[in-house]
Amino acid sequence: MTTTDTQPKARTRSKYFVPLESDPDVFTELIHNLGLSHSLSFVDVLSLTDPDLLAFIPRPVLALILVFPDFGDYAAGYAKDQSAKPEYAGSGSGEDAVWYKQTIGNACGLYAILHAVSNGKARDHIGADSPMARLLAEVAPLTPLPRAHALESSAELEAIHHSAALQGQTEAPAADAEVDHHYVCFVRSHKNGHLYQMDGMLNGPMDLGEAGGGDDVMSESSLQVVRKFVETGEEGNVGFSLMALAESQD
Structure with a gap:
């Protein structure tokens, strides 16, 4: 489980979810229950530099999810960077990437999944009239705060998340436990x-510009961004892991 401290914390949000374990099987079960094609799955990325290990990852990769220690430099650095930017208000046809403001505590894994499947080629794998299709149709036209409230009030999304959160290999912590990792x-x-x-947790999507590799999110330029996260961690790369969303080659 991606937490080392399960002490209850002071409640700062109106709603909390049980944290997801950073396990590809858990994340895969969740997207399948949302209605994504069973041809898609999450896999562990075991190295950011070894070409032999990288060769095992099915291509193209549709999204990457990084889990890392919730170190202070990350939050402080981006808080300063984004304080000078206007508050993000994208919605509908005016939004280049569908972004979800996190208002549910301990649900950063879920938000990472929603970002992964609401954008890029993964959208093509959302089943018609599936929970994800219905959710996206409801929230895509909304601005960030109404969109966030729609996620909070979705009983279907909460049930799907809760089912996946209980499937990890370690005991699930309480929903309002203090967790020390971020997705x-x-x-x-x-x-x-x-x-x-x-x-x-930021105030909008961060456009990192054009990246080579066609549809493959795991291009060299993308991997350079992830490597930078690992290199700037306060205690080296301990606690970092990476998952790729890709289509099965079976």
Whole structure:
């Protein structure tokens, strides 16, 4: 389980979910229950540099989800960077990448998944009239805060998340336990093809610009971004892991 401290914390949000374990099987079960094609799955990325290990990852990769220690430099650095930017208000046809503001505590894994499947080529794998199709149709026209409230009030989304959260290999902590890891998604826009860093704890999507590799999010330029996260961690790369969303080659 991606937590080392399960002490209850002071409640700062109106709603909390049981944290997801950073396990590809858990994440895969969740997207399948959302209605994504069973041809898609999450796999562990075991190295950011070894070409032999990278060769085992099915291509193209549709999204990357990085889990890392919730170190202070990350939050402080982006808080300063984003304080100078206007509050993000994208919605509907004016939004190059669908972004979800995180208002549910301990649900950063879920938000990373939603960012992964709401953008890029993964959208093509959403089943008609599936939970994800219905959710996306409801929230895509909304601005960030109404969109966030729609996620909070979705009983179907909460049930799907809760079922997956209980499937990990370790005992699930309480929903309002203190967790020490954070999830961020890297995904391409289905509109402009740019690579985006998607984190619901920031004040909007971060456009990282054009990235080579066609539809493959695991291009060298994308991997350089992830490597930078690992290199700037306070205690080396301990606690970092990476999952790729890709189509099965079976």
